[in-house]
Amino acid sequence: MAKEFMDLAFEQAEIAFEKGEIPVGAVLVSPDGKVVVAAHNETEQDDDATAHAEILCLRRGGQILGSPRLADHDMYVTLEPCAMCAAAISFARIRRLYFAAYDEKMGGVDHGARFFAQPTCHHAPEIYGGIQEQRGKGLMQRFFEGRR
Amino acid sequence: MAKEFMDLAFEQAEIAFEKGEIPVGAVLVSPDGKVVVAAHNETEQDDDATAHAEILCLRRGGQILGSPRLADHDMYVTLEPCAMCAAAISFARIRRLYFAAYDEKMGGVDHGARFFAQPTCHHAPEIYGGIQEQRGKGLMQRFFEGRR
Numbered sequence: 001m002a003k004e005f006m007d008l009a010f011e012q013a014e015i016a017f018e019k020g021e022i023p024v025g026a027v028l029v030s031p032d033g034k035v036v037v038a039a040h041n042e043t044e045q046d047d048d049a050t051a052h053a054e055i056l057c058l059r060r061g062g063q064i065l066g067s068p069r070l071a072d073h074d075m076y077v078t079l080e081p082c083a084m085c086a087a088a089i090s091f092a093r094i095r096r097l098y099f100a101a102y103d104e105k106m107g108g109v110d111h112g113a114r115f116f117a118q119p120t121c122h123h124a125p126e127i128y129g130g131i132q133e134q135r136g137k138g139l140m141q142r143f144f145e146g147r148r
Numbered sequence: 149m150a151k152e153f154m155d156l157a158f159e160q161a162e163i164a165f166e167k168g169e170i171p172v173g174a175v176l177v178s179p180d181g182k183v184v185v186a187a188h189n190e191t192e193q194d195d196d197a198t199a200h201a202e203i204l205c206l207r208r209g210g211q212i213l214g215s216p217r218l219a220d221h222d223m224y225v226t227l228e229p230c231a232m233c234a235a236a237i238s239f240a241r242i243r244r245l246y247f248a249a250y251d252e253k254m255g256g257v258d259h260g261a262r263f264f265a266q267p268t269c270h271h272a273p274e275i276y277g278g279i280q281e282q283r284g285k286g287l288m289q290r291f292f293e294g295r296r
Contacts, residue, residue, distance in 0.1 A: 048207045049216040049240040050198065059196045068197040083263050084239070087232035087256065092197040105268065108235065112268025113261035115231050120253065120260025 005029055005076040006098065006132055008038050012053065013078045013139055016040035023143050024079045026053035028061040031072035031095075036061045053077065054085035058092045069093050078136045080129060083108030086115035090123050097125040101136030153177055153224040154246065154279055156186050160201065161226045161287055164188035171291050172227045174201035176209040179220035179243075184209045201225065202233035206240045217241050226284045228277060231256030234263035238271050245273040249284030 005027050012025025021041045028036040039056035043049055054077055062068045074096040075089060080103040087108075089097060099109070108115050109127060116124040153175050160173025169189045176184040187204035191197055202225055210216045222244040223237060228251040235256075237245060247257070256263050257275060264272040 043216045043239075046207075047210040047214055047216050049210060049218075050203050050207055050236045051216070055198050059194075059198055062195040062197060066195055068191045068195050068199070070197075082235055083256070083261055083266070083268070084232045084235035087230055087235070087261070088198045091191075091232070106270075107268065108231070108261070108263075112266040113231055113235070113256070113263050115261050118231070118260040120231070120255060122254075 002029075002033070005035070005074075006078075006100065008035065009053075009076045009078050009100075010132075010135065010139070012038050012040040016042070016053070017139065017143055019045060021045065023139050024053045024077065026057045026078070027076040028057040028070070029074045029076065036064055036073065050084065052082065052085050054081050055088055058088050058094075062092070071095065074098065075125075078139065079103050080107035080109050080111070082106045083113035083115050086113070087121075089125060090116065090121050093123050094125045096128065098128045098131055099136075100130070100132045101140060102129060102133065150177075150181070153183070153222075154226075154248065156183065157201075157224045157226050158248075158280075158283065158287070160186050160188040164190070164201070165287065165291055167193060169193065171287050172201045172225065174205045174226070175224040176205040176218070177222045177224065184212055184221065198232065200230065200233050202229050203236055206236050206242075210240070219243065222246065223273075227251050227288065228255035228257050228259070230254045231261035231263050234261070235269075237273060238264065238269055241271050242273045244276065246276045246279055247284075248278070248280045249288060250277060250281065 017023035
């Protein structure tokens, strides 16, 4: 786990915040520790319910690397991935998943679907949750308070 | 439920089969019963682990309709959606989900994550599974037998 990658994910989340998108950022890191792609949630901008930060990293990363399978790559996210993103991370065979805030309402890793613990999950990354938890939580709270 | 839409989903699945993609097809239908978009699995072609037929329908449908939310739209799929696609269908607020074969190994509706039954699921469609079950199952078996 390198702090610089989580910081980059938070930079992406802040960009989403400024655009009025739910502020989540993600970074895909290569096996030798280089950033492949960084993305933020773009669901409103793209008119695409699937355009979560993690999905965009996997989609764009796959295109950059020329394969849907990104074995030995790691992902950093500012929020616990939802079930959609957790399953996508599994399909792409991500090696390690680092995330900041837990998400009781929408999360699919430690909450709800708990995708990686299901018998229908055929690859699970190593998972490190709760990194910079307060920073991730604070960003989400600030966003939703501003919208009330 | 209109048989013509499921037939169209199977046409898409056959196209995927011919390309060597896992043969799954999906169709997005508007509230007044018109096809918005039909798609098939393109994960290998697009180098995108998230390019399942359902995800492509939601993504392209959202762009056509100018919104990530596709309320009152229905989806027809030749196979039980996985957890990734089930969550995406929920986020897009699809009204009715019709699918053919059940998928014990990868499904996320009646198997594994059972996404729509989770407390983290905030919208569930009406679900009609097992339509043309044998046709859906047969297509998958034929595909995987051919690859052995």
